[in-house]
Amino acid sequence: MKQLIFRSALPLLAAVWILSACEHKELCYEYPHMASVRVDFDWRDAPDASPAGMCVFFYPEDEEGRVRRYDFRGTTGGQIDIPVGRYRVLCYNNDTEAILFDGTESYDNHRAFTRDGDLFESIYGSTATHAPRADGAEGERVVISPDMMWGCTATEVDIDAPIVHANQVVTLYPHELVCTYTYEIRHVTGLENASQMCGSLSGMAPSLLLATETLDSECVTLPFAASFDDDSTVVGRFLTFGHAPANPQPHRMLLYVWMRDGSRFCYGTEGGKFDVTEQIHSAPDRRHVHLVIDGLDLPKPIGDDGNFDASADDWQEINEDIHI
Template sequence: MEYRPLDGERRKQVMKRWTVAMLLLAMLSGCRKDLCYNHEEHSMAVKTHVQAAWEQEWEREFHINWEEVWKEEWPREYDEFRPEVSEGMRAIVYTDEKYAESNLNSEGGRLAMPEGRHSLLFYNNDTEYIIFDEVTSLATASATTRTRTRANFAELHENERTVTPPDMLYGAYVAEYEAERTWDPVALPIEMRPLVYSYLIRYRFASGQQYVAQARGALAGIADKVYLKDGHTDGVSSTLLFDCKVDELGCTALVQSFGAPDYSYTDGYTTDQTNKQYTLSLEVMLRNGKTLSYTFDISQMMRIQPRGGVIQVTDIVVSDEDGQEGAGAFDPDVDGWEDEIDIPLPLN
């Protein structure tokens, strides 16, 4: 074969073909890499992306609109009591008789689920005292709180469990969601609504407040649990045990709870509340070490505030005889004043 050197024109054509070949090779290599590492992103799949908004309400209007009638002389603003947005969410996907759980951040994110029709349940997953129960079934999924005991506590309502106030709990529910395979992400907006509400409890003294060193209270007749699907409560009640802050105005506590028993957001009270009783108590430790207890019937105030609000009792008296009894050298930070909270430990 006779060797013929390339002339200028043929050399340009060869170099052009070589450049095109190298570019094609690079493109093919890039495509193989994308397909290897981002196959699902660039293919049809269920791409549901939850977009969460949070409703930060601490009480719900029933007969009183506290946000409108908030008194200026109260030392704290109404908005100070609004709960914080939670750090993350638990999502449960219910499909026929099966369910699957996953975690998302507070803004939401991609929710893994198969193609088909599902029901979706969301709640925040950063609680400490909440106990979730029967979440395998959407109809029975509920939340309660831990048992709390107090030495020498006189039972306010017979056979009620004494508990710690629950953490802040939010929830959202999607009754029916059709998950389809798509090329592009599909947004799913949800609103995380409160399932726990707060009662601002204020104890005010007519006299003798200067003798009070510590205080704690109990609220009996409150709902024992809440159902995650729609936020309703059943007829089971419990007694919340809580601590109070003592200041120049009296004793104050912000107590979170599941609200009134037998209450539905859509239907209101589901049973007759005429004879429903709520009892509030206050126990104070005086600076001389003596303890005094007071009990108040707050049924009327609670019936008109089934989901948070303000409870105030007044005209509490500590007599000079009680306040000045003894030598006055007692240390109010004594053992036995703290409550015990039942926190089950894992066995393995």
């Protein structure tokens, strides 16, 4: 009788073992646990922003986890699937063209920068091989201006298992990450004799660490376009990462002018001429800086054929007193 009971129990024990094994395999299959999360962008800090899309990087605090990037069209956000865990988050618009990135595998090293450029970047077909440079900035690299950039960071972002929080939302608050500089040179005489012009600004930062919004201490020169607002005013606008507050180097703006008679002039290479350091450092809003230079006399034309050679080594440096 005992032998019969033992034999009858064998199929039951086997079934229990099989069910246990299946349950164990199911738990392993679902590892790592995933959660569905809504990413929202709140634009209260940049209400006029209009990027074509945004990208978000989730950096796991767990060293064994890998960074995950998610891209969204427009400014709204969307739904993502992501492993459960604690993250540091970094976001910015993904429609930039001039900005380059490196260190993206690390939250702390994720950096935005731009390529090397030419002083005459805005003048099609021209190169600045022999162009004058600002006094003290002759050795600075020339880099192009960045695109408009919005973004932000968030730390200690916990993504929980669905059983804990079924409807999880990560809200990010992007703001401007680059600076907008505008300038005007007022009361200019002889503009009718100018063919084209451009400018540069020395002592600026070449890159931005996104996690802390820290600027690189290297000084670079930025080229920018210039146009005639009317018959006596030169104006322009350009974007920059800004200037490192701890950097003592001055900021000098240079103006390169091509005249209709073929002559070429550069204004502000030495001394305090076109020195806009104080205007930049004392600007009420470091993200929006307006530079003003008052008074500039362009030379009278030598000829009237309207021809010029933008690559010839014939620049004349003019350092007259200009009231800022």
